[in-house]
Amino acid sequence: MNPIRNELGLWLLACALALAAAGGWLLGRIPLRAQLATLKAAHAQQLGAQASAAAQALQMAQTRGDALSAGLLQQQTRIDQLKVEKSRAITQATTGSTCLRQPALRLLSTAPGLTVAGLPPATGGAAADSAATATDTHLTGWAIATGAAYETCRARLAALIEWHATPTIGDRHD
Known part of the structure; x- marks a missing residue:
């Protein structure tokens, strides 16, 4: 036997084995590539x-928020209008007589959430004698x-409660 032929045959x-392995690898990957493409599409x-x-x-949340904001704005407009009407009418229904003097006003001024600072001076009678008084007006x-x-x-708290009480699609409370 010729050693060159044997060597050539081995090469x-x-x-041939390398080509067969590469071909097998490529052919074997075709279904995997198809499966990967399907998974990517899904x-x-x-x-x-x-x-x-x-x-x-x-x-939906934006629409709900807009509706709640519009309702809140309408309520605020009614509240402001009523406040103005009552404030105008109060001057005709009161006499300006002294109701509270300085010790009572001092107590009110230190109460939680209250302020009585900035009261205008009383205009008549005994109320005008003391600088720190509050009239019925x-x-x-x-x-x-x-x-x-x-x-x-x-009204604001009611709108906020309504906002959180009604879940929207996709809200998760896990």
């Missing part, structure tokens, strides 16, 4: 569906302003 055999479709659901949930005006502030706060 040809090695090349994943892209799932991401698209999630994005669409998120956009829909955002739109002052007290009713303060009561109207306090009531309006309370109603504004109540």
